[in-house]
Amino acid sequence: MRDELDGPPIILTKQMRRIVEAAIKDLCRRREYVLYAVNVRSNHAHSVVFANKKPERIADALKANATKMLRENSLIDPETKVWSRGRSRRYLWKPHHLAGAIDYVLYCQSDMPFDLED
Numbered sequence: 001m002r003d004e005l006d007g008p009p010i011i012l013t014k015q016m017r018r019i020v021e022a023a024i025k026d027l028c029r030r031r032e033y034v035l036y037a038v039n040v041r042s043n044h045a046h047s048v049v050f051a052n053k054k055p056e057r058i059a060d061a062l063k064a065n066a067t068k069m070l071r072e073n074s075l076i077d078p079e080t081k082v083w084s085r086g087r088s089r090r091y092l093w094k095p096h097h098l099a100g101a102i103d104y105v106l107y108c109q110s111d112m113p114f115d116l117e118d
Contacts, residue, residue, distance in 0.1 A: 010043070010080065016075050018040075021040045023070075024062050026069075027061060027065040035049055037105040039109055045062075048105055056089065067082050
């Protein structure tokens, strides 16, 4: 993914992370997707989403909505590319797979769960 960067990587500030999380929640609410978990980090975001759509389309829509909201809040320039082209996605067929993914997203990104209030 680093090879595909047009400029320096974007580091999301606390305010930017809040906006990206709100954008993910907003899109899921509007499209009636089930959002099980979301965790926005300084250089990437994780979410666990259920929808009757291909995961690539969901990931692309989440990234597009987040970028739109960052621009609307004047946190990035109109020409700034925020996300890399790649995206990781997995189908979670069994309840224990879903539970594991939720646990990973919420609690396994660092030593402590991410807190937006800090």
